[in-house]
Amino acid sequence: MGETVPFPKNYEWYKKEAMECFLSGRMEDSIPFFEEAYRLEQDELLNTNYTTALYQIGEYEKAKEIADDKYSFYESEESLALFYTAILIKCHLFLQAEQALLFRKKKYPLTDTSEANWTAVQSLLEEEQAKIELEKQQRIQYLLKESYSLGDKSFAKQSAIMKELEEIPLELFIEAVRPILANPYVNGIVKATAIERLAFEKVQGSFDIYWMKEKRSIQPCTLTSIKKHKIVQEVMFLLSERIEQTNPSLYQAMVQEVSLHFFMLYPFIEEVITSPTEWVGLYQKRYSESNQIEESDYETNEMNRWMQKVEQELMDLT
Structure with missing residues (x-):
């Protein structure tokens, strides 16, 4: 008779195809079917399977979005609360995850098994936090290195790097902008952006700057922002x-x-x-x-x- 053709709004067919892929470990293949089925009917069990598939392929933000549709359901069982906390961790919502870990001590009676499960989630939190901190420090070191050769890059690249530099701690920012300000090939707009943060932070001391083909020096603590000038x-x-x-x-x-x-x-x-x-x-x-x-x-x-x-x-x- 040939392959079954799904009718429009055929929830059961999409669900069947999704679960066949899911149970055979083909998570990536299951997503389109889960998506269509869930669009038609927001079933709680379908929600957890869909969320699990998304989690398994690393689509953590989407997994949280779907799980949030049935948030009270995830709070109703300890296993689901464990899973939801893991999603929070993978989304780097560390504060919410820490609060969830504290809350579970009051809500769920601890057995040896549940204690081991929550300890595993706590370990996942600590590992993810350490991973993010390491990546952050590595990125800062990359930006500091790039600051010495910023003049060799396009204006778009210079601006992108400066945007990231604005987010790093002030002490490291000061270290990065000194070579930037003194570089004759860094765009003046990028330099102005750096100086505005120095001025906002009332940074003391003198900074050498190459401005309009002239070597000058500035005292950021004496400056105002462009807008307030x-x-x-x-x-x-x-x-x-x-x-x-x-x-x-x-x-x-x-x-x-x-x-x-x-x-x-x-x-x-x-x-x-x-x-x-x-x-x-x-x-x-x-x-x-x-x-x-x-x-x-x-x-x-x-x-x-x-x-x-x-x-x-x-x-x-x-």
Whole structure:
């Protein structure tokens, strides 16, 4: 008669196929059938088998998602509570797992067998925590090594590494950013990101920095963030006042460009933008049909040269 063709919403057929794969150890093959069956009927036994299959193939987040559908059921039996705690551990939800281990002492009467089972789960927790800590330390050492050659990488890679560095302990972050700030080939936006954290943490001491083809030094504890910088706030206010109401789309385009320039100029914004009004005027002229600058206006000319220099730096470093 040929192979059975499942009808739409044929729960029993999907369940049968899922369990045949499951019981023969073919967990990966069982997943599509479990998924279809569970979509049609959220049976408790099906839930535990589906969750087990997901756990066995390493799909821990999905396993927790399915188990959570029947959370009270998993709390109803000690064996299921053991399994759910193991899922928490594999999802690296260590605090929840530790709380579950404490809770079981009050809820379930301990026998020799259950004590051994919970001890095994406790060992799994400790092993997983140690594994994650080791991986974390290895990743930090990799990032520290990469910080010395960050200038050899693309802007996208530089940004990705800096994003990770921002999450490491401050002492190690300071160690990593010193070579980054002094490297002439690291993008100015990446350097600004590093300096902002140093400033936020009020880090003491001096840091050498290669900024706009100049060797300089900074004291992070004396700096503010870009957003809170007085000149930045004045420029953004003027842009909003002059352009936002009359031309919102132009305003958004200008804000993106201005923000990018601030990152490139940080932490020496005040040395370049000596007049927020004239700086905004330069942007207006750049976006208008006539962008000629009066030769007699020395200050504006000087800032215009800086604006061109920033744009060249962006082209060179990206």
